[in-house]
Amino acid sequence: MQYFTNHKWVQFIALVAIFFVLVMAIDPTSGSNLWRLQENIFWHLPNILNDGLKYLINDFWVVNVYDIELDLTEKSTIIKEFTHSISGAVLFCINLIRELLLGGVKTVVTFTSWDFVSDNEWARIPALPWTAVASGAFLLGHYLGGRKLSMLAGTSIIYIAVFGQWTPAMQTLSFVLVAVPLSVFIGLVMGIFAYKSKVFESILTPLLNVAQSMPHFSYLIPVVVFFGIGDHAGAISTVIFATPPMIRLTILGLKKVSPEVLEAGLMSGCNPRQLMFKVLIPTARHDILIGVNQVIMQCLAMAVIASFIGAKGLGYNLLVSLNMLNIGAALELGVSIVLIAIVLDKLSLAWANKQTNYFANLPFHLHYKYSLAFIGILIATSVLAYSASVFFPDKPNYLYIISKAQGLTTQSFWDTIVDWIITNTYQSVQSFNFFMTASILMPIKAAYLSMPVAATLFLVAGIGYLVGGLRSAIVVTMFIGFIALTPWWDRALITAYMVTFSVVTSVIIGCSVGVLCSRNPRATKVILLVCDTFQTFPSFVYLIPVIMLFGVSDLSVLIAVIVYATIPATRYTVEGLRNVPQPLQEAASMSGLNQIQRLLHVELPLAFPHIMLGINQTVIFSLFMVIIGAFIGTDDLGQLIMQSLSKANGMGQGILLGLCVAFIGLAVDHLIHTWSNQRKKALGIA
């Protein structure tokens, strides 16, 4: 008995044994509550939610609004007006940037009227020639980060132009250029408030937790209901999705500022505002910049997903190409998105790192040389483009814009490759596919689906208790219990099966690669760089090559998930091993441990808490990607979320489904964090 209470693993085995006994004992055919919870009040929750929100939008706080154009007073509600004005503002910003890049009349219309615009030919913003934008990118890159950045930014823009993706790319860019600053601003403001007010922080934290584990799709549904569809809705859902990490990292960064730096600021005579903006934020810069970087990545990832609700641009084209299985086109679009992501990321970093030279006493033309150069180039390229259109009036004007039809394309090349792959590897891929599906995936899926509610909850509660005592047991049981109460238990089990399979695989691959690479400093550097690069790819992009190679199946979703989720596992393993304190490693070597013993007995145990955090990320990444996989066709929670997106009354269902996914993530997150913190404390590295 003593042995039992002292050894967690014995308890764990007992727990699993009881779980299996319960699984055997509960009869699926009986239709009892132990097997699956029967219909209950929770099943009506989606409708209740729908009605509540409808009331909020249509009947709550009715106000009279005077419409200038129609010259009459209408009834509206405060929420409608509120969302309306936000939509208007966001749309205006997007259109303004878009028309600066692509030309158009909507901005002018905002200030005048459609009649005015149709009467006056000149009343429009002219498009910039792509050559001007590309030179602008060269200049900006050079200004912010020198030669290398200049080349990167400039050639990326040229690539986009030459491949005939100018219009969608600039649409995406305009969308991102609105969403990113907005997210950063809101995140920063909320972060600062949370830092200043304990109460606000304690309200915000649980919301952030849920928000960060809700899948992308579930953000779309309420946004559609409140803001309609279109570019602005896409931007708003993107902002909602991208802001939480920014808030998180702002709070984290501000809290990390050492008290002495804060005191130094105070003693320098800063007032509270100066203390925040001249001392705290600059000092917390590192974390805040990571936040900005995350925002950019999230925005580009969302750029694809937001096209489901009408955001135009590369993402929309990518979806269409994927839908038509036009792999070549999808690949080119994917590359453009990745390029935009990388360029924006690098530019923003360089901007933040830019130093001012206080003693440069330059004459006017040198001081403003970049601005002057840009104006010069703008005029030159415009004149060139214009004269080209005068001299060759009926030829396409390559100096102005290269349309899709005239652009270079490697589509046929990729299509040939895909064809080749399909014809030549069809047999082996098919048999691999068949083998995996029939002998591995299907049995696992079936096993998961045979888990009774009661047994699962028992198992979850038991694990919670073993890891973090009564509190953890209650927390995780509540998370999973919520899912059990909804009608979607089976779907959740399918999600769980896909996530488990991919997490296990990812962790095995990621940790092995991480351990191997950490043996050698060069390899460490390389692998971290690889992880960095792959992390910049919007999640949707991962689907392209797998569809290309494996076609549309459960297996290809899983492969995409595994590729995507292996990144954090690898990165955290490398980081964890690298950060094992040097003295300990030396002590271990001096005690006569060989390489392998040192790894097994010293480094891995010490790095393990950090690696666990990586695994935690792996779980969250997989969860998100599995849900995105619904796009290819799965039959889990994600599929239902996709469906509710197009259903008339899908909002309530969509939100609740999103919560279910979030709760799976939160339960795992809670367990891993609790455990990892305990280990860290025990090892004295907290």
Added chain:
Amino acid sequence: MSTPSQPVIKCESVYKIFGEHADKVLKKSDGKVDTASLLEAGCIIGVNNASFDVNKGEMLVIMGLSGSGKSTLLRCISRLIETTAGNIFIDGEDLLGMNEKQLIDIRRNKMGMVFQSFALLPHKTVLENIALPLQVKGISTKDSMARAMDMVNLVELTGYENTFPRQLSGGQQQRVGIARSLAVEPEIWFLDEPFSALDPLIRKEMQDEFMRLQNVLHKTILFVTHDFDEAIRLADRIAIMKDGVIEQIDTPANIILNPATEYIAKFTRGVRRERVLSCQSIMEKHDASIDLSDITVAKDAVIDTIAEHVLSEQKPVAVVDEQGEIVGVLNKASIIQIMFGKTHQHLANNIPANNTAENQA
């Protein structure tokens, strides 16, 4: 404004008490501080009834072991933390009664502080770090940068102005910290263990640098350290703290010669007294009848530097002040006593009542 007689810093029964229940306990006793009941309630007494003055141009070194409340006292006087009870006056003005605006004002113009961990802003260059106090005052970028550049030259970091703190050695970083604290030309200079994070050689160098600056600038200084040698090297007066109480506040010589408590005696035991004390502190009364040697020594001379000469003389040696007037005589016996003698008591008895400073602790 400060008159010559008015102390720059004046503390009256300053208390700082940490702990959740401090307020409650204080309320119960009508704001009077009752140490016993506070300790019972689980409070930590950071500073316990500190009263002292610091005069213009004086350097008071606060020392004591880790956790004795030195930093806490300093933070009370700079009002980085709120004092629990007592009064603090800066140039006669009530510091604790000041509102936010006055406080910012006094910090912008009168106070400068140097921190143990340097507390530089990591993402600003040396120049930007130094210019921070000037910029928050609203001085134009051009002027503040020019002034910051002067400070860079003052602390001899010329050529490093555009580097980042992480690219500098510890000593150089602390020079930046010093330059920043001096940028607004404060009257009062707080230094909280400024050299503790540096290794011994650099520390010595920085102390010399600090003395050089002080000889030029003549600031009123509160200097915290737990290194007794440092205290003796630098201080006009030393305050020794233990568990929040100032055990003794006096000149270095008096602290060594007349330790107020057993604790302080223990503190000073390892000190090489001949290196610390000046002739003045061990000389005897001049008696015109005594035959004096030909050489004289200055009253400020440290014994270590003149011992050899005095010991090689047959007769006692005259001690003279700046004007050359004889103010006392040095016997060989007292020098031998200082250099090789064992106990303080014995020594103290031998010392004539020439020292006028009284124990204030």
